[in-house]
Amino acid sequence: MTGIYVLVAAVLLCAPPAGGYTYQMMYDCEYGSNTTEMVFFVKNVFNQKLNTMYDSRVGKYVGYGEYGMINANHFNSQRWKMFLRRAQVEILCRYNARLFRRSTLDRKVPPIVKVHQTKPADYGERSMLECRVLGFFPQEVKVRWLRDGEEVTSDVSSTDVMANGDWSFQLHSYLELTLRRGERVTCLVDHSSLMNSLEVDWDPTPLDTKHLKKSVGIIFFFIGFAAAAAGGAYYRWKRRSDFSPLGRQGQTPPSDLSEF
Template sequence: MVLALSCFSAEDGHVFQNIVDCEYSREDLSDMVYLVKLVFNQKLLCDYDSRRGKYVGYDEFGIRNAEKFNNQSYKLAARKAELETVCKANARYYVNTTTREVPPVVTVSFNEKSYYGQLTVLECHMYDFYPKDIAVTWLKDETVVNEGIFQSETMANGDWTYQFHSYLELVLQQGEKVSCQVEHSSFKKPLVVLLDSSSLDNRIYKLAVGITSLILGLIVTVAGAFYYRWRTHRGFPGCAVVPLH
């Protein structure tokens, strides 16, 4: 991990840099080294190395600065503390963040206006997973689908997690089982999420109930009209109310 603060002089083109460097190779960070380098016009003036615990100068100007810094006990104490607060703290966060595995939240759905027998688009959404690599396969009755598929880019959420979206265009038939299979390092085996088509079945049921009710209503209406005409034709007048005196 390297951080650099640069100051430029527009008039004479001079550049001064304060470079902070954290170097380690072991996972437990036991060999962490903290370096602070003062560089002027790409020339190293002096540096601080946590292994020796003091500044060392490399030319006349750098030596004078190193002596000055080494006589400032607060500055040396700050450099010693920064080994923990700057280097190790950030390294632990980076290691914990980049080595963790967060499984995706997977949902499968279809357009609200979808119906059986019509072209529709199914959606498989994956949210809040890490690391970035993920693979998606569409299955229809447990057979891999290879056509009508289009996908988004893997998008960063800005909090060390990602999201990904896959779409399948097809004519869905009643009774077909369509699922989205997701492979990610956080899973021991692929996750298969089945499309819930119960709402489409409910639409058919409601449509069937509505049509049945309409037909029954028409039958009752026609039967009533026929019965009325039959009574009239046979000479059965309708009932009348006779007032009592």
């Protein structure tokens, strides 16, 4: 049996005045990798000395010392008490052991993973990415960084696994790097709640959007500048050549003016 101990019920304690007596009764359940090998103890302690103990493996009380042996024989003669002790192996020990396993050993909560840039930086500049691994249980987790599918081991740092206070944990991992356009940067998380490794890519869309807006602004600036220059050139050319048909129709030939 492996050393798993669960104190499922305790302690009946009578605290006497100075110079008096102290009596304690403790329930103790011990089991291994499964609850079938359950051992139930009821320990009666008098003045910090073990007096009697019920052991489910022998199904009766065992006394220690003369006073303890007298009490053990008395407890063993009480049919209701022996029936209760046998029932407590199931209703007290195994019930609480199953509850403990569901809430701890067998509980699996997958992590929520988010990757973001910690400070503004452009392509070609040094920056840092953070991989936030949140809300997972149990606490054992492994986080790795990939760049275009190749694992990165340098310039990587991580916090300790931190408890959230609600039976879940979190961890933060950091990768310092020079940003490159078109490169795939991935946070890879392994946890017992996951069938396969969870891969979350850094999304460079905000950075690409900023570049796209800048490029579109420059393009529209040059288009507007070219349109303005073309309009100005056309206006100057028109004034010099007087190419308008209406202007020509309003002119009178000199030969007609001489007849009047």
